[in-house]
Amino acid sequence: MPYTPGEAAGRIGVSIDTIRYYEKIGLMHGIRRDSGGRRVFSEDDLSRLGLLRCLRDSGMPIARLRRFAELLQGGDATADQRTALLEEHDREIDEKVAQLRREQERVREKIKWYRSVSVAAPQDTEAVARH
Structure with missing residues (x-):
């Protein structure tokens, strides 16, 4: 089931701005877009967002989060x-x-x-x- 950015943000407990920031700095790759060009998030995307949020909330520096995201790829x-x-x-x-x-x-x-x-x-x- 695809989720809008707002739904994804609500499920993970982050702001839409946080999701945009994560995308901008390379933590989130390959987010699909619908026919209107709007981002849609899968369950896997939500899982990855949740893990990144957990790591960040527990004090992982952004540089290490980037490295982790690279490794995920x-x-x-x-x-x-x-x-x-x-x-x-x-x-x-x-x-x-x-x-x-x-x-x-x-x-x-x-x-x-x-x-x-x-x-x-x-x-x-x-x-x-x-x-």
Whole structure:
């Protein structure tokens, strides 16, 4: 079933401008057009858009997204390279998540400290200002 750009954008959760941008920078190739010259998206196109969106949302840089899109054009012959690229990205996501967990712990420590200060009386405004 073909989808209009608006339908494709709605299904993937991106704007039409994002789809246009992805096409412009070479992330989306071979989008068919109807008899009126309007783009129509297939289920495969939506799947590719969804994956690109996932990779971008998880922090993959545009240059690496381009490389991934190039590799997709190579078909099965590039599966190992795509796998390696995705494994590298997965490791980077793990590192980001670990960093966020450390930062979250620091935030939670501050929450505990502020709660303890707000319960204590009288408040030391200088101590509060330092934290």
